[in-house]
Amino acid sequence: MNLSLLLPATAIQSRSVVSSSFRLFLLAMLLPFLLLIHPASFGQSPSRVGGYTYAGPGTVNTWWIETKDSLIVIDVQRDLPHARQALHKVQAIGKPVRAILITHGHPDHFAGLEVFRQAFPRSDIYASQTTYETIKNDPNGYMPFMKKIPGNETFEHANVPLPNRIFADNQTLSLAGVDIETKELGIGETNGGTAYYLPATRELFTGDVVLNNMQAFFLEEHSAQ
DSSP: OOOGGGOOOOHHHHHHHHHHHHHHHHHHHHHHHHHHHHHHGTTTTEEEEEOOOOTTTTTOOOOEEEEOEEEEEEEEOOSSHHHHHHHHHHTOOOOOEEEOOOOBHHHHHTTHHHHHHHHHHOEEEEEEEHHHHHHHHHHTTTTTHHHTSSOOOOOOOOSOOOOOOOOOEEEEEEEEEEEEEEEEEESSSSOOOOEETTTTTTTEEEESSSSOOOOOOOOOOTTTT
């Protein structure tokens, strides 16, 4: 039987108000516990990814992982002009850069470190030991050619900040609430490269290991290895 048919309208309205108030009271009491159980369900998604690139020869990708309070940048462009363009995109988000991850030691992936570190002096630079040594020592002699890139005449190897956070193979980096797994890929187009994987979103950043309609770089002649 529908009891509302036997009750006066004022009584039904009163019950409705009490019921709504009681539900709000229960929600207020339970909300702190629900947030502890599953914070991601309340707008605290761990990250989202953005990127910058450009048309033309020698195209390089700069990626960033946006967390709640900061950004994690992966690779910082091949020359100063493109690094400044990537930086402009990053700054437009309005969050500080917490960390910069470098996939490998070719200068088209780290030449913009000077620009990014000047804009975000508190950011840490992460790389493998192999990538650190390659950036520092330039074993293939690429640095003199960097100044010949149009718009890159002011580039100086001495001004490139070195990575200050060195990680081991298969190490998981926990940055700004995001877990990033590292994997050393060994010798390929360079003497060593790192892939970065986000298990929470199943996103993979491979550097130059995977190319789209582009010739791989064979100058260092590692194919026999």
